[in-house]
Amino acid sequence: MKKKLLSVLLCAAMATTMVVGCGAKEEEAPAASAPAAGETKEEAADAAKAGDVNGDGKIIVGYISKNIVDPFHAPINDYAEETFEAMKAEGKIDDWTGVLDGETDPNKQIDRATDCISKNCDYVIILPAEAAASDTAVTQMNDAGIKVIVVNSKTTSTDDVALGYVGPDDVEAGRMLANWVIENNPEGGKYIHCQGVIGNSAQIQRGEGMAEVMASHPEFEMVGESACEWQADKAANAASDAISKYGDELVAVICDNDDMSSAAQKTCNDAGRSDITCVGVDGNQNPLQMVKDGEMGATVLQDGPGQVGGAVTMIEACLAGETPEKEIMVPFVLVTKDNVDQYLK
Numbered sequence: 001m002k003k004k005l006l007s008v009l010l011c012a013a014m015a016t017t018m019v020v021g022c023g024a025k026e027e028e029a030p031a032a033s034a035p036a037a038g039e040t041k042e043e044a045a046d047a048a049k050a051g052d053v054n055g056d057g058k059i060i061v062g063y064i065s066k067n068i069v070d071p072f073h074a075p076i077n078d079y080a081e082e083t084f085e086a087m088k089a090e091g092k093i094d095d096w097t098g099v100l101d102g103e104t105d106p107n108k109q110i111d112r113a114t115d116c117i118s119k120n121c122d123y124v125i126i127l128p129a130e131a132a133a134s135d136t137a138v139t140q141m142n143d144a145g146i147k148v149i150v151v152n153s154k155t156t157s158t159d160d161v162a163l164g165y166v167g168p169d170d171v172e173a174g175r176m177l178a179n180w181v182i183e184n185n186p187e188g189g190k191y192i193h194c195q196g197v198i199g200n201s202a203q204i205q206r207g208e209g210m211a212e213v214m215a216s217h218p219e220f221e222m223v224g225e226s227a228c229e230w231q232a233d234k235a236a237n238a239a240s241d242a243i244s245k246y247g248d249e250l251v252a253v254i255c256d257n258d259d260m261s262s263a264a265q266k267t268c269n270d271a272g273r274s275d276i277t278c279v280g281v282d283g284n285q286n287p288l289q290m291v292k293d294g295e296m297g298a299t300v301l302q303d304g305p306g307q308v309g310g311a312v313t314m315i316e317a318c319l320a321g322e323t324p325e326k327e328i329m330v331p332f333v334l335v336t337k338d339n340v341d342q343y344l345k
Contacts, residue, residue, distance in 0.1 A: 022051055022147055022163070022318030051319035053122035053147055058094040061087075061315065062116035062124035064137065066152070067104045070230065071259060071284040072304055073127070076152075079305035080125070083312055092319060097121065104197070104230075106133030113137035117144045123163070123318070125311045127152045131201040138162060147318065149311040152304065153201040163318075166310035166328040168302050170202045173281050173332050174209020176300045180334065181220070181252040184277045184297060188219025189251030192242045194228040194235040194264065194280075196256035206256050206281065223250075228260055235260030236267040239278070243271055255280035258299050262287040265296045283335055288344045291337060301333045301343055 052059055063080050066073050077099045084096040097119060100112040106129050116124045117140070124146050128134035135155035141148050147163040158165050181191060193210065196203035214220055224242055228234035239253050253268070253276060255261035261280025268276040274295075280287070283301025290296040307330050314324035335343055 022053070022321075022324065051122065051315075051321070054120055054145060056120055058120070058122075059092075059319065060119060060121045060123075061093050061096040062100065062112075062119065062121040062146075063097055064100045064109055064112045064116070064124060064126040065102050066127040066129055068099060068101045071286065072257065072282045076127070076304040076308055080308050083308070087312075092316070102127070102129055102134075104129045106130050106137070109134050109137045110140065113141050116141060116146065121146050123147045123149065123315050125149045125151055125308065128155050128201075130155075130197065130199045131204065132156050132199060149314050151307050151311050155201075164311070164314045164324055164326050164328070166307050166314070166330065168307070168330050168332055170205035171209040171212070173202075173300050173302070174206040174211070175213050176209075176332060176334055177206070177254050177279050177281070178210045178213035178217075180279050180298050180300075181254060181277050182213070182217055185220075185251045188217065188221075190221050190223045190242075190246050190249045191252035191254060192224035192226065192238060192250070193222055194226055194238050194253060194255040194260045196228070196230045198227050198229075202281075203256055210254060220252075228255075230257050230259055232259045232263035236263040239264040239267045239276075240271070243268065243273055243276075250276060252277040252279075254278075258282040258284045258287040261299065262290055262296065265290065269295060281332070283333070283343060285345060288335065288340055291335060291340045292344055294337065298334060298336045301335045303330050303333075306330050 061084055065077050068077055081099060087093045088095060097116060100115060102109040102112060109129055124141055126137060135157050138148050138150060138155050139157055139161060142161040150158045150162045150165045152167045154165055223246060226238045228238060235255055242250050253264040255264060258280040261278045265278035268278060277297060279298055281300045281302060283299050287296060287299045291299060310328040310330060317324035
């Protein structure tokens with residue numbers, strides 16, 4: 001009797017310490033191993049081991065873009081399409097949703113998350129529009145048992161509920177922007193800051209990094225900070241207004257992305273003020289060409305396709321029955337005339 005009781009207790013202890021990995025839902029583990037119609041228990045178990053999260057015998061991947069139009073995200077989306085079509089052709093996955101357009105709108109991303117849930121996706125990659133407002137998309141998919149990988153910028157609950165995060169250290173990007181301005185304007189001066197969409201984690205963190213560096217350089221004065229929402233025309237207007245207001249005292253325009261920095265630099269150049277240092281983040285082809293042509297000094301490049309590639313690596317680890325890395329950081333690169341040929345297509 002004592003041996004029988006000990007055996008029962010050991011089994012109970014083992015059951016309570018089981019950890020659910022990539023191949024099954026945390027709250028519905030039995031469902032992931034339950035056989036579908038006409039499927040044996042052994043076949044269902046094999047499907048779960050192969051990374052079939054919901055246990056329906058298929059591997060479906062969802063992809064929610066930030067948008068499908070801006071110069072930074074277009075090549076990212078193209079990379080995703082090429083990669084998942086290849087994985088489908090090779091039989092690594094059964095299907096994927098195609099590029100679901102988030103339209104830089106958290107509400108649209110929530111709608112796309114609902115689409116992914118209805119399509120029985122096992123894994124979803126999302127590039128959030130905003131840190132807080134897009135978080136509902138992440139949490140809803142997680143609650144539905146989907147393994148979510150957040151790419152490029154975090155939402156508020158990414159660290160807690162997502163399978164993983166792949167992206168850059170945006171605080172470091174902000175530091176790089178500020179240091180470039182300081183290096184090229186040793187006597188200091190006035191500068192303005194063109195921000196991205198307020199509330200996006202990249203906007204927040206790049207601003208933090210810039211402010212951190214500039215705090216120890218009192219020779220510089222920020223005389224304007226505008227929510228230009230990543231848009232070139234708004235940054236161009238901000239640069240034009242600052243030139244009119246501050247004249248020769250204006251030495252720099254720091255931008256949260258390159259759509260804005262290249263437009264601001266063109267505005268300055270056209271006004272005969274090529275001496276103004278304009279710099280931003282992304283490393284799109286247009287600003288790279290401007291660096292090559294000597295029309296702009298630098299850009300801080302981030303590898304968008306490489307970030308999606310890191311997310312694909314996480315999915316492939318799950319499909320192999322392995323535990324993926326929780327976080328993959330993709331470093332920024334300062335691109336100047338000295339190394340631009342490495343990145344210009």
